[in-house]
Amino acid sequence: MRNSGKYLVVIAGPTAVGKTDIAIQIARKFDTEIISADSRQFYCEMTIGTAKPDAMQLAQVKHHFIGQLSIHDYYNVSIFENQVLELLNSLFQMHDVVIMAGGSGLYIDAVCQGIDDFPDPKPELRKYLKGIYLDEGIVKLQEMLLQLDPEYYAVVDFQNPNRLLRALEVCHTTGRKYSEQRSNHSKMRDFEIVRIGLNLPRPELFNRIGLRVDQMIVNGLVQEVKSLLPFRHLNALNTVGYKEIFEYIDLEITLEQAIEDIKTHTRRYAKRQLTWFNRTNEYTWFEPSQLNEITSYLSIIHK
């Protein structure tokens, strides 16, 4: 296999494990830049609740895809894939190594393996299908998909409205079956990919999550969420740390309860992330304290 000499070093792991610091240290060793793959740190209005890198950290290494969007913008994985590839193209002009760090598995995989190219559905179609779901329930969506694409119906998680809605909107938009258009193979990339997973023993990770949530409150999470109250219906704000504070503002729960809920929901999110990263054996795992081990592992790049 041809070796391009260009490397994308992916640093993935559950939330709060310490990806930011490791990414910065590795980026400095390679004198390169960091691409964030964190689907909530994209939004400029969401800072405290997403634990974005702080000003000091951002000053040490150039970060991309942090706060480049507004919560009012439309965005999706495919756009991310294309934008990152474009950016990598220019970064690899100057660097042999680029770091991509984040916790959004789907977004990371879209960059590493690609995602099929589908036309965007018209907003009216999305609204129409959503309306059917709300009025007639999931069974109606199941019936529609069975009609349009029985092959996908046979394999889809048919209790998951999001999956059904997506398949239906693709069928309607393209006039072809969703299943016919899904490829099973990865896109070729003209750079090498090295995947590093960061993890900690469960109790330690959960402890860090608890401390970080407490810190978010100290840093003013409630204020940040209050300022976003008018936009609570936006998808970007359907996010751990924001939903719970909305409930507190609504006086449905106490602040103490909201904080506990955020911690609980963040722990479950971390578990889901680990499940995603462990789907394949592509990651080599380290603890965040093993910077030296990670560095020596990455020395394979220098050969």
Place this chain on the structure above:
RNA sequence: GGUGUCGUAGCUCAGUUGGUAGAGCAACGGACUGAAAAUCCGUGUGUCACUGGUUCAAUUCCAGUCGACACCA
């Protein structure tokens, strides 16, 4: 001190007219190609407070003990 109610899963509580028990939440596991910090699926983990008694059989009935709460002194 007396009377009453209660004691069941990590938590809140159902339930068994006597045949060793189940919901929600939590926890744990998983799925996931354009909302992904989203969305969805699966799993019960238990000395039914303790000790005796009645019974073929007690978590269930009876007695006592302990604990919690309420009321009365």
